[in-house]
Every structure is written in C-alpha cells, then in structure tokens.
Amino acid sequence: MKRVNLCVLPTPCHKLERVSEDLGIEVWIKRDDLTGFALGGNKGRKLEYLMADALKMGAEVVVTCGSAQSNFIRQLGAACSVLGIKTVAAVMELPYAADYGKPNVKEGSINGGNLTLDQMLGVELHYFPNDDWEVLYEHAEKLALQYEFEGKTVYRIPIGGSSPMGAYSFVQAAQELPKTFRTIVTPSSSGSTHAGLTYAFHGTETRVIGIASDPEVEIIEDVMKLIVGLQELIQPKQILMKDIDLRIDWSYPAYGVPSEKGDEAVLYMARREGIMLDPIYTGKAFAGLLDLAKNGELNGPVLFWHTGGVPALFAYQPTISWG
Numbered sequence: 593m594k595r596v597n598l599c600v601l602p603t604p605c606h607k608l609e610r611v612s613e614d615l616g617i618e619v620w621i622k623r624d625d626l627t628g629f630a631l632g633g634n635k636g637r638k639l640e641y642l643m644a645d646a647l648k649m650g651a652e653v654v655v656t657c658g659s660a661q662s663n664f665i666r667q668l669g670a671a672c673s674v675l676g677i678k679t680v681a682a683v684m685e686l687p688y689a690a691d692y693g694k695p696n697v698k699e700g701s702i703n704g705g706n707l708t709l710d711q712m713l714g715v716e717l718h719y720f721p722n723d724d725w726e727v728l729y730e731h732a733e734k735l736a737l738q739y740e741f742e743g744k745t746v747y748r749i750p751i752g753g754s755s756p757m758g759a760y761s762f763v764q765a766a767q768e769l770p771k772t773f774r775t776i777v778t779p780s781s782s783g784s785t786h787a788g789l790t791y792a793f794h795g796t797e798t799r800v801i802g803i804a805s806d807p808e809v810e811i812i813e814d815v816m817k818l819i820v821g822l823q824e825l826i827q828p829k830q831i832l833m834k835d836i837d838l839r840i841d842w843s844y845p846a847y848g849v850p851s852e853k854g855d856e857a858v859l860y861m862a863r864r865e866g867i868m869l870d871p872i873y874t875g876k877a878f879a880g881l882l883d884l885a886k887n888g889e890l891n892g893p894v895l896f897w898h899t900g901g902v903p904a905l906f907a908y909q910p911t912i913s914w915g
C-alpha cells in the first residue's frame with residue numbers, strides 16, 4: 593500500500609516505572625503522542641496512507657468533519673498543507689449527547705487548543721451547531737459537492753480518518769512493539785485504532801481492550817465494519833463481534849465532555865510520570881486501565897497506547913480542580 597512519509601516512526605515505547613510500582617503489574621506506554629508531526633497523535637499514522645490515496649487521485653481539496661476540538665482535523669490540516677492540498681472541515685461546535693443537556697465545558701472549548709492550530713494551518717472551518725453525527729456527515733457531504741460543482745477534485749475522509757486504510761496503519765504499528773504484552777489498552781472513538789490493533793493481535797496471546805470515548809454501545813459496529821474492511825484490504829481473519837473488547841464505562845457523561853475520573857487520571861499521569869494525557873480520550877482510557885488493574889482484571893505486562901490529544905488540554909476546563 594502506498595504511503596506518504598509524515599511521522600517519525602517508530603514512536604518510543606517504554607515502561608512506566610512509578611505506575612508499575614503503584615499497580616503491582618508491569619505497565620508500558622506507546623508514545624503515539626510523539627508521532628512527530630503537527631504536535632503528535634494517532635491520526636498521523638492513518639494520514640500516511642490516506643494522503644497517499646488522495647495524491648493518487650489528484651485531490652485538490654480534502655473534505656472531512658469532526659468535533660470543534662478534533663485532533664484529526666489538526667493533523668489533516670498539516671498533512672494537506674505540506675502537500676499543497678486545501679483542507680475543508682465541517683465541525684460541530686459543542687459535541688455532547690443530545691439528551692445530556694449543556695455540557696460543563698468552558699466557552700473556550702470552541703476556541704483555542706486545536707482550533708488555534710487549525711486556523712494557523714489554514715483549514716477552512718465550517719461551524720455547525722450541536723446535533724447528531726449523521727447530520728454533520730451530511731453537512732460535510734454538501735461541502736464536498738459544492739467544491740465538485742466548482743470543478744475541484746475532492747477527496748472525502750470519514751470522521752477521525754476511520755477507513756479500512758486508516759485502520760491498516762495500526763496493523764503496521766503493531767509491528768513496532770519491542771516485546772510481547774499480555775494486554776493492550778487503547779482509547780477508541782471512530783474505531784480504526786482499535787480495529788487495526790484487534791486485527792493485528794487476533795489469534796495471539798495479546799488481548800486488546802478499547803476504552804470508548806463515547807457512551808454509545810453501537811460504536812462496536814463501527815469497529816466491526818472497519819475489521820471487515822481490513823479483511824477485504826489485506827487478508828481474511830476469522831474475527832467476530834465477540835472478539836472486539838470495547839468498554840464504555842469510562843466514557844461518561846458524554847463524548848467531548850471531561851469526567852472527574854478521566855481528569856484524575858490526567859493529573860495522576862502528569863504528576864507521577866511527567867506525561868500529559870488529554871481529557872477526552874486518553875485520560876478516560878487511562879482511568880479505565882487504572883480501575884481494571886486495581887480490580888485484578890489485567891494481565892501484565894500491560895501496554896497503554898497513548899494516542900495524543902494534548903492540544904485539547906488548552907481548550908477544556910477540567911471537571912476537577914487541578915489543585
């Protein structure tokens with residue numbers, strides 16, 4: 593598969609000395625916060641394949657969508673910028689579950705953080721009020737059609753870069769690990785990180801657990817669809833729905849809304865290891881790892897996949913006082 597070189601790979605992978613001591617099991621971390629492109633994050637890996645595909649079709653404009661603090665749009669904006677392609681994104685102003693009510697986030701969450709970087713990179717942002725994701729996908733499609741009407745060659749990328757090609761980058765990433773882990777814990781949202789790792793380790797002794805950032809059980813179907821896509825793209829493996837381990841327990845109160853447990857995990861990692869997590873994905877996932885480890889549910893050595901997201905720290909108001 594064709595690939596554009598964007599990231600500095602392999603990313604570091606090292607033991608968390610103090611966390612391991614605290615939990616009584618060996619815990620390592622995969623530093624995809626240090627992918628070395630546009631302030632890091634897991635999306636750089638997906639973009640190496642997606643951008644190669646966009647170049648192949650001669651794309652002049654790339655259209656995508658996401659939340660206002662999307663880490664994907666930031667990394668996509670940088671990738672398109674260096675390749676001379678225009679980035680257009682439909683963004684949802686304040687993502688939260690419709691039935692949850694107004695989330696406890698500072699006004700700033702729709703300014704600053706990733707949005708500052710998007711603007712710096714020249715991303716054309718179109719803001720839409722909070723609604724179902726399906727409605728946002730329709731807005732993105734309308735933008736794509738508008739550019740096509742103007743005669744431009746448009747390349748469409750689904751939310752989070754989650755196509756089978758995006759997931760493939762994580763089948764590749766799995767080969768970077770320096771040793772065998774019994775358990776891998778990763779945040780999971782649009783699903784291609786989780787799908788790629790699940791595919792890569794299926795049939796081995798390594799168990800992959802995805803900790804959801806969104807409290808909707810249906811997202812397991814997105815992960816399954818991506819795995820089916822991978823089976824068509826590379827080679828079939830007998831992977832069933834029951835082989836996907838996705839936990840939603842740490843995703844509350846809603847997608848894009850920090851939680852007390854998640855923020856506590858961000859604080860703990862910062863003060864214990866000097867490593868910054870983010871409140872929307874990695875903080876909640878690490879909170880899950882801590883709880884599962886304390887309940888004796890994790891076999892070591894454990895690997896935590898740090899998927900990045902640090903710029904969002906500069907936009908979100910924590911739900912607890914950093915004290």
Ligand SMILES: *Cc1c(COP(=O)(O)O)cnc(C)c1O
Binds near residue numbers: 782899902
């Ligand atoms: C996008 C993202 C995730 C989720 O990865 P998916 O492949 O979309 O499931 C996790 N963490 C961070 C920081 C992200 O930006």
